[in-house]
Amino acid sequence: MTEPSLLESSSRTNPELDVLFDQSPVGMIFLDRELRARRTNAAFRQLIGLPDEAIIGRRPSEVEDLSIRYWATARPIHWRTSDGTAWDERTLGEQVIDRGVPVINMHVEWTRAGKRRILSWSGYRVTENGRVLGALLCFLDFTNHAQSITRTHARLDLLERAGSQIGATLDIHHTARELADLAVPELADRISIDLLDQVLEGENLPRTNSDALQFRRVAARDSVASAKARYEMGDLVTVPVTSPLAVALLRGTSLLVRDPAEMRGRFSDSPAAVEAFLARGVHTLMVVPLVARGVTLGVASFFRAEHPEPYGEADLRLVSDLASRAAVCIDNARLYTREHNTAVTLQRSLLPQHIPQVPGLRIAHRYEPATQTAEVGGDWFDVIPLDTGQVALVVGDVTGHSIHAAALMGQLRTTTAALARLGCPPEEIMRQLSGVAADYDDEIGATCLYALYDSESRRCRFTSAGHLPPALRHPGGSVEFIDVPGGMMLGVGKSRYPATDTELPEDSVLALYTDGLVEHPGQDIGTGMSDLARTLTAGSARSLDQLCDSVLAGLGAGARDDIALLLARTTVGTAR
Known part of the structure; x- marks a missing residue:
């Protein structure tokens, strides 16, 4: 017992x-x-x-x-x-x-x-x-408390990952896709991100007085690969100002739709959209404005279908924090796009709009701005006919970036042309340019190569301020780099800029260029210059334009810096 x-x-x-x-x-x-x-x-x-x-x-x-x-x-x-x-x-x-x-x-x-x-x-x-x-x-x-702890840890982990995974580039579309990739399938079974068109153009956002708003679909992701969506990437989404998307944007407040019945009521002006949601299996959704620095840029919509639990207030707070972080990154990309476009416009306006044909030379040129992955620089070139019958060929590169670089480039180009027409020798011109750069900004310098060519003697006088040496293609096709004494960069300090004279053979091609053509990440610049020599040798000598194109195709694809290229072929008599 x-x-x-x-x-x-x-x-x-x-x-x-x-x-x-x-x-x-x-x-x-x-x-x-x-x-x-x-x-x-x-x-x-x-x-x-x-x-x-x-x-x-x-x-x-x-x-x-x-x-x-x-x-x-x-x-x-x-x-x-x-x-x-x-x-x-x-x-x-x-x-x-x-x-x-x-x-x-x-x-x-x-x-x-x-x-x-x-x-x-x-x-x-x-x-x-x-x-x-x-x-x-x-x-x-302990269930409720444990689940609360789990959700808190998951929320903090997601926000931490958002800080490292969103905003890796200054590209609006890429940033939106990063948000979508982070949200699906962890937070949502489907997400769509719609931005105002002005955001994509980098413009200021005007207040709207119309009866409708126009969004552009910039990112979408669905956990079901075969799921159909009403709008594809790049589509224009036009909604009345009374729609949930427009209300969320205009008021800057988030919207939580808890069940299909509420979905039909909220989206009563878009029954087709509701039926598309329900056909996908959506049972709850959130619409969250993307707000940065007081400006609402667009909206992000989160949908749950396979997730059995409907969204709640805790989910709304989480995605609002997530959307705020993403919105700052999108706004950074917007401001960058606006500044980049402004700098490119300014730089193009300051470059020569027409290259004159001069006796004794045939001229071809190309200018390629930096790709969207890098800020625009201040590369420039010029051809300046002089009263003496000589011609000045100039190429330069401002080491800074953005609008400031473009502005300094414009000042240097204008000063060079004025001094050249006054008859100043190349050494004095370079010294004066260094003073201009020094007065502009302590953080910005420039390199410059100045060539003064006399068509009668075919003598060319070179002066360099830290610039890469010019390349000379001989009539037989061989290429050499002319050894020009290199003074200090413009604006760095007081320096002498000694000149050197070289006779250019008839029917030879002189190439002046900026470092964006030959300098690439992870590659020695000597390798780039060797590639330039090989490309000049292999290119067609009959047409300078074709030679310019072949050089850019061979060396300039995907360049992360501006490229300026100036080719000049020596001739006898007046250029044709």
Whole structure:
């Protein structure tokens, strides 16, 4: 006959213990020394959803349809401590019952009939007059708090990843795609991002007085690859100002639509859109404005279909934080696009609009601005006919970027032309240009190559301020780089700019260029100059325009810096 337990014997003499044990809101189970259940209270039975007859007399591992796992692990174990140590009934008996070491506030996952709960439990040894009777285990339902912790950690992790994954480039479309990639499928089963057209052009955003707003679809992603969308990338999305997208943008407030019925009410002016959502399986959605520096740039729409849980207020706060970070990156790209376009426009307006034909030379030229992955620079070139019958050929490169570089380039080009027409020698012109650059900005310098050519003698006088040497293609096709003494860059400090004279053979081609043509990341500039020589040799000598094109095709593809290229072929008499 089994000896009565402490709880059983005590209840006979102290019935109030029965009341305390049974009415406790904490789930409790008493196990004997063999870990067999001897008594449970109502809170425990309700917590695990089993009656006493399914529990009493059995060990935890023997209870039918009962699975206990450590929180957030997949291994089927009975217990696991917070430091990762696995528990089973043997170690439970050895630690709690045999050694008397209590377990305090351990978290376990309890799954029964597909219902998952997170429990916090504690256990300690029970003794009577020095005799070990068993262990009392106490359980609290920790599910809601645990899920809140999980969501908080997931939210912080997502926002941390957003800081490193969104805004890697200054490209609006790429930034929008980064937001879409981060959101699907973790936050949404589908996302669409729509920006006002003005944002894509880098323009200021005007207030609208019309009855409709026009968005441009810049990014979309769906977890179902075969899912059809009403709008594709680049499509114009026109919506009335009363639509949810327009309201979210104009008011700068987010919208949460919790179920299909509310979806039909909110989007009553677009029944076709609602039916498309429902056909996709969407049951809840959020529309969040993209706001940066007080300007609303567009909206991001998040949809759930496969996710069983509808969006809630916590999700809305999360995507609002996420959208705010993405909006700043998009606005940075917008401002960059505007400045880049302005700089390119300014630079092109300051470059020569017409290259004159001069006696003794045939001229061809090309200018290529930097790609969108880099800011525009201040490369320039010029051909300046002089009253003496000579001609000045100039190429230069401002080392700074953006509008400031373009502005300095314009000043240098204007000053060069004025001094050349006044008859100043190349050495003096370069010295004056250095003063202009020094007065402009301490952080901006420039390189320049000035060539003064006399068609009668075919003598050319070169002066350089830190610029790359000119290349000369001989009539036979061989190419050499003319050794021009290199003075310091313009604006860096006082320097002498010695000149050198060279006679150019008839029907030779002189190439003046900027470093964007021959300098590439990860490649030695000597390699680029060798490639230039090889391209000039291989190119067609019959047409300078074709030679310009072949040089750019061979060396300038995907250039990250501006390229200015000026080719001049020596002739006899007046140029044709």
